[in-house]
Amino acid sequence: MFLPVNKKEMNERGWQQADFVLVTGDAYVDHPSFGTAIISRVLESFGYKVAILAQPEWKNAEAFKTFGKPRLGFLINSGNVDSMVNHYSVFRHRRKRDVYSPGGKAGRRPDRAVIVYSNRAREAYKDVPVIIGGLEASLRRFGHYDYWDDKVRRSILMDSRADILIYGMGERAVAEIAEALDSGLDVRDITWIKGTCVRCKSPDIYDSDVVLPDFAAISSSRNEYCRSFAMQYRSNDSVSGERFIEKYEGNQCIVQNPPQEPLEREELDRIYELPYMRTYHPMYEKEGGVPAIEEVKFSITANRGCFGGCAFCAITYHQGREVRSRSSESIVGETVELTKTEGFKGYIHDVGGPTANFRMPSCEKQKKHGMCRNKDCLYPEPCSQLNVDHSEYIDVLKAVRNVDGVRKVFIRSGIRYDYLLADKQNRFLEELCRHHVSGILKVAPEHSSENVLRNMRKPPIDVFDRFSRQYRRMNEKIGKKQYMIPYFISSHPGSTLDDAVDLALYMKKTGFIPDQVQDFYPTPGTLATCMYYTEKDPFTMKPVYVAKTAEEKRMQRALLHFHKRENRDTVIKALKKAGRGNLIRELLG
16 A cells, blocks of 8 residues: 555545655655655554655645644655756756656756755744755765856755755664654754764764864865865764764854664565555556656665775765675565566566675675775775675575566676676676576776776776676577677766777777767766866875866767767867877778
């Protein structure tokens, strides 16, 4: 049964009042790939009454009174995707489609949705606690560079006027907040919960606290911005994480409590076994449903967290580097349920997560002492202490494909090929090729230039080349014709026009034609965005080249799609500008 989306459905349940009204920028999809579904079902499992206010009219506060005054508070997120990324391309063009809205129709949520929704909720009921969370809030919890305004903006807590911000994966934090509110505590006194940020005046500062450079400093000095980012990045860990304080004018402060511990296997199992309807609310049927469900309807989340540490990825700052996974029994149980779902044709589209072939903490030391502050697990090469073992994942995949009614199990989540190559047992590649590739394996070397890959925190291109050879030989061994499509990023910090030319030559030489090229998109919370804004590596303070003009971005992108006729003139222009006009014939024929 879906949670109520209007007053009529709330009354049908016999509720006089909702405990929480959860406001979201997405259409209401009750599926565990959607944060709204997980948070609402977790609270429901603890006995709280949760009503869903999906994509409300935001021009005034009337929609926020739909269910009446919530007993405990408003919970607000922008949806599964940052609202600005949802609305604008990297060239700041307005997108025409929103797969998280009914019928894919754009324009159903405001820009900076968390800020807008929070202020409307406050207008509706001034004395009701407002708690914000999700990706948009999590990545903006401190002062941050904003690509769309091209400036450093304040913490989203300041502009939203919310009482509490939940960052990271919020199940445990939201349950603790609910319990505290339910016990009668004033929201202003709920300042201690891990995985949360609060705003307050002149907080007590203890010896163990870390005072970040204040907002005035990071908004006026790129060096101070780098210093603040590096301090946050190195302490985003539940074992070694500290309490952070960022100061603003008038003695205002943002206080971030240390991260929550990651959910252990039994807790993850319980969350993914809650009674989700696994589809969108039927009220959207007349508009054609919600397109986003198609990608995840027959997919299974198997893990959380990622110790890959890619510079352009927000997972490090949001979910963290501590990997945890669900049990085989829980995953198989979900598979059995999927086989009973209308429209199931025998294909499981994915069994994965941020990185499919990570299932355990990175090393024994990490579990006791936390993630290394000044060392990555995989970059520039796999750490000698890294646990590299695919055996459990292989067993999980076998169990899923042995479920009655399952014809094929695909893996669409990213595969870290450097981690795969580091596995001395060397069993997973054959398993992958025999059973889990749909004819084409998509992998992400991202670039070929040593300089760019260093700034991406990705392995050298020869590691990808070695994997490519092994993949080809494995398919020959098992008698399958299966191919590989690489993903590449253009205009990533560090990438010069020369680097883009070299990548085009690499693709020409290897015969790889990318299915799609992604322009680097500076979003809050990533290491690469810090580099983009400051033009420095925040850990070394060495300069980093950044392509910032639209013209150069277009040229770098065109070089990566040099084979397209419509790009020919732009490619020639780029080659000449790079002083490499002698390559025109070689590259374009």
